Amino acid sequence: MTALPSLFLSHGSPNLALYESPTRDFFRALGEKLPRPQAIVIMSAHFEAKEPTFEAGARPGMIYDFGGFEPELYQTVYPAPGAPALAERAAELARKAGLDPSISKGRGYDHGTWVPLLLLYPQADIPVVTLSVQPRSDGGSHVALGRALAPLRDESVLIIGSGGATHNLRAFFGPGRDKTPAWVETFNEWIFQRAEAGDEEAIAHWESGPMALQNHPTPEHFQPFPFAFGAGGPGAKGTRLNHDYVGPISLDAYAFE
Numbered sequence: 001m002t003a004l005p006s007l008f009l010s011h012g013s014p015n016l017a018l019y020e021s022p023t024r025d026f027f028r029a030l031g032e033k034l035p036r037p038q039a040i041v042i043m044s045a046h047f048e049a050k051e052p053t054f055e056a057g058a059r060p061g062m063i064y065d066f067g068g069f070e071p072e073l074y075q076t077v078y079p080a081p082g083a084p085a086l087a088e089r090a091a092e093l094a095r096k097a098g099l100d101p102s103i104s105k106g107r108g109y110d111h112g113t114w115v116p117l118l119l120l121y122p123q124a125d126i127p128v129v130t131l132s133v134q135p136r137s138d139g140g141s142h143v144a145l146g147r148a149l150a151p152l153r154d155e156s157v158l159i160i161g162s163g164g165a166t167h168n169l170r171a172f173f174g175p176g177r178d179k180t181p182a183w184v185e186t187f188n189e190w191i192f193q194r195a196e197a198g199d200e201e202a203i204a205h206w207e208s209g210p211m212a213l214q215n216h217p218t219p220e221h222f223q224p225f226p227f228a229f230g231a232g233g234p235g236a237k238g239t240r241l242n243h244d245y246v247g248p249i250s251l252d253a254y255a256f257e
Contacts, residue, residue, distance in 0.1 A: 004037055005255040006146065006159040006231035008224060010242075011045075012251050014066050014073050014111045017118050023251045026242040027119035030253075034120075037158035039083050039127045041090055041149060043228075044112030045163040045221040049132035052094055052101040052145050056087035060130070061108035078114040083127035086157070090129060090149055097148035099141075112162045133163070135219050139226040140204035146230025153257075159231040161224025165191060165250035166215040172248055180245040183211040188250045195229070195238030195254055203229050215248075225254075232256025 009027075016024055046065055047053070060082050064074050087103060094101040109117075113130055134141065149159055166184050190209050194202040203226050206212055207219070216222045229236060233256075242253035 002035065003153040003257065004035060004156060004158050005257040006150070006153065006161070006228045006236075008161045008163070008228035008254045008256070009116050010164045010251040010253060011112050011116050011162045012164070012246070012249070014069050014115055017076065017115050018070060018072065023242060023244045024119060026244075026253065027116055030241065031120035034158070035156070037126060038156040039086050039129065040117070040158045040160060041086070041129045041131055041152065042113050042117070042160040042162055043131040043133055043224045044110055045133055045224055046110040046112040047107070047130055047132045048135055048220055049102070050134065050136060052099055052134060053104050053132040054087040054091045054101060055082065055105070055107045055130040056084040056103045057082045057105045057107065058084055060128070062114065063108040063110040065110045076114070076118070078109055078118050078124050080109075080117065080121075080124040080126060080128045083129050086127065087129045090131070090152065093151065094145060094148045097144060099145060099148060116160070116162055133220050133223045133227075135223065137223075138204070139206050139223065142223045142226040143200060143204050143230035146227040147233070150231050150233040153231065153233070159228065161228035161231075163224035164221040165225070165252040166248065167221035168215055168217060168248055170217070178247050181248055183214050184245070184248045184250065187211040187215045188252060191225070192240055192252070195240070195256075198235060198237035200229070228254065229256050
């Protein structure tokens, strides 16, 4: 059995699921290209907790964690089953790596989970474990968490970090929102170069990158990136799979292995 790569996906706006766009086309094509996983573990930027928290519910519901969008989005259902045994196994791997994980039951799929998965696997027939991001923890701890879960890739488990390569919403909703500023391109290309080089030190300390905090005033949308990098395993390098901007928002995606 060939190990699956780990992925970092910029999930964009909830209405990515509704309208044709290059990134929507990318997600759909990626789901067809990848070997079909037996299960998915996905860290979402919209599931925040102090410690790594794995959702172990058997039938997660839906979370519509946004306002002011098209009515049909609030009717969307992604009925993929949970994977309680996998959640427990993943938590045990994290524990053996010296981390302090938790298990939750009853949390549904937020849009950082269901938007990309709806496009990747519209049949919703692959079991899913959601995993929290830890905004109070640094990039290095997210690399370590990903590294702890990397063995699951050999068991046909697809590990995904779902966030945003850049995520300054004030800039997105401000004047000139249709343009991509130089400070966005600078950080985005720095990340691309560090990922290609497999530069763990730089990715673990991404806040020190050029214009990092301007692109990520809060860390939750980027921490899935070092997580996905770590899940690629020791010596992992990144391949950029998608390169797209919507004004100051980068929708880049990566595979790590």
